[in-house]
Amino acid sequence: MPRVIFLKPDGSRHEVEAAVGISIMELARDNGLDVEGACEGAMACSTCHIIVDNEWFGRLPEPSEDEEDMLDLAYGLTATSRLGCQVVVTAELDGLVVRLPDETHNMLL
Numbered sequence: 509m510p511r512v513i514f515l516k517p518d519g520s521r522h523e524v525e526a527a528v529g530i531s532i533m534e535l536a537r538d539n540g541l542d543v544e545g546a547c548e549g550a551m552a553c554s555t556c557h558i559i560v561d562n563e564w565f566g567r568l569p570e571p572s573e574d575e576e577d578m579l580d581l582a583y584g585l586t587a588t589s590r591l592g593c594q595v596v597v598t599a600e601l602d603g604l605v606v607r608l609p610d611e612t613h614n615m616l617l
C-alpha cells in the first residue's frame with residue numbers, strides 16, 4: 509500500500525497507509541487528521557486545502573481550472589497548494605509528503 513506523510517501545523521509527522529483511489533482529503537479524515545472537507549469533494553469549499561511538498565508537486569496530475577478557481581479562495585495559498593479532495597492516491601505517489609495548513613477558509617459558512 510502506498511504511504512502518505514502528513515505534516516501538521518504543530519510540526520508533527522504522521523505516516524499513514526493509503527488505499528489506491530482514495531483522495532488525500534478522505535485519507536486525512538479517516539486518520540483523524542484535521543482536514544474538514546466541508547463540501548465532501550465537490551470543489552465548493554477549500555477546507556481541504558493542503559500544501560504539497562516541493563519535490564512531489566510536479567509529480568501530481570495538473571489541477572483542473574475549477575480546482576484552481578477554488579484554490580484562489582483558500583486561506584494561506586502557496587505555490588504548491590492543492591485541494592486535498594482532488595489529489596487521488598496512486599501507487600506512484602508512495603511516499604507523498606503533504607503539509608496541512610494552519611487554517612482554512614470555509615466558503616460554505
Ligand code: FES
Pocket residue numbers: 533544545546547548549550551552553554555556578591592593594
Ligand atoms: S472538500 Fe470541499 S473543495 Fe475539497
